[in-house]
Amino acid sequence: MNKATDPEWKKFSNPNDQENLFPEDLKYSIKAYKKFDYIFRQGDLCDALYILISGSVKTEMVTENGNLLGIEIITAPRPLAPAFLFSDNNHFPVDVTGIQDVEVLRIPKDEVMRLMTTQPDFMQQFLSHNANRTQFLTNRLQLLSIKTIKGKIAYFIIEQVNLQGNPFIINRNQTELAGFFGVARPSLARSLSEMIADGIIEVNRKEYKILDSKKLKELLV
């Protein structure tokens, strides 16, 4: 297989590092799923490395009563919960559902072990990806640990300003944002309204601007 014909999934998560991740004789299989199919369910055994090679999926935690807390949307190419392959209790912690038609690459665990020891670039990517996942989860945990809605908004806004500057764009509607925060949509709207009324922030469509940074930081409970 030469580089020109390498499929998209060989790029793993970083398109710039598409070389030397996988050897010529890699053992793998590919399975296709339709839109809205469950790809994995919370509790499913995780006995191989799964990489989403086309389409996109959403992962959701399910509290046993059926309530959902949206976690994130994953777009190909990206591995799915790779950390769990090596955990003592290797079961999927979330539901994974296709939001488009998707294809998933499967590499058996022993084959992954071989890759780890023979392909340094693969190992580096694997470690880096898992490390970033851990940071994502830690960040999410920190957000959820803030008790007031205004506090969550403040935390999120400060994070976005650090990334994008002031003003900045939020590409989610209120319903999605409320789901991300784990709160009810009208409650989020109320908190936003009050923060606008207090002269802390300004909102035009998807553009948000901090007006009073001091007051904003006081909201971080």
Added chain:
Amino acid sequence: MNKATDPEWKKFSNPNDQENLFPEDLKYSIKAYKKFDYIFRQGDLCDALYILISGSVKTEMVTENGNLLGIEIITAPRPLAPAFLFSDNNHFPVDVTGIQDVEVLRIPKDEVMRLMTTQPDFMQQFLSHNANRTQFLTNRLQLLSIKTIKGKIAYFIIEQVNLQGNPFIINRNQTELAGFFGVARPSLARSLSEMIADGIIEVNRKEYKILDSKKLKELLV
């Protein structure tokens, strides 16, 4: 260095796997901290692998206003936030504070990279540990995502019954448990009282018993 004189920290996180984790010529340094010293602060650069080799520490998230959300207590020997060594934004996500006098082993990043490729047992341990950390965080996230206190109690209880059977022991007092759930102590006490009054659970000292498993599951919001 022969095996009989291997120090405790060579056992890493699993005392049964003390062989072949580290080579003879490992480059490292050790630093000591007093009780209540900060070992790391949220935001500190993480440029090496740190392993707690004696004593114990607690990790806490700090919301910028000073409020604390207790995360966990770590007892030697165990690595400290090893995942962040390989993340793109390699900063500590939590405060790490000694709750006893502690010693911390430091292995530089390039030395860790060498270990990963030359010591398969080290790599296996490292992967497994990070995987378990991810599961811990996911579990904590799931707990915090439950909105009602009774729901959190129910989730926690069901988890404990799966681990210990029914009845089971909770080795935390109400204050610690409330901190773990991220709620106020009297609120937790109230919810527990109501669950007892409703005949759902029974509590004697640290021993908890489920009486009505059906009602308990209905509390998982």
Added chain:
DNA sequence: TTTCGAGTGTAACAACTGTTACACTTTAAA
């Protein structure tokens, strides 16, 4: 341009949790 649906703003009320305070019980040390 019209129209429909998605998205947003808001209000009234219910439900839940936090705060503060204090009495009581248990534990461990003197």
Added chain:
DNA sequence: TTTAAAGTGTAACAGTTGTTACACTCGAAA
């Protein structure tokens, strides 16, 4: 055994969030 400290139970009230409902705005498609 006595005593102080830690832990627990509980109440009253304040504060925040959820629920439900509905009007309004905006934008894309017909």
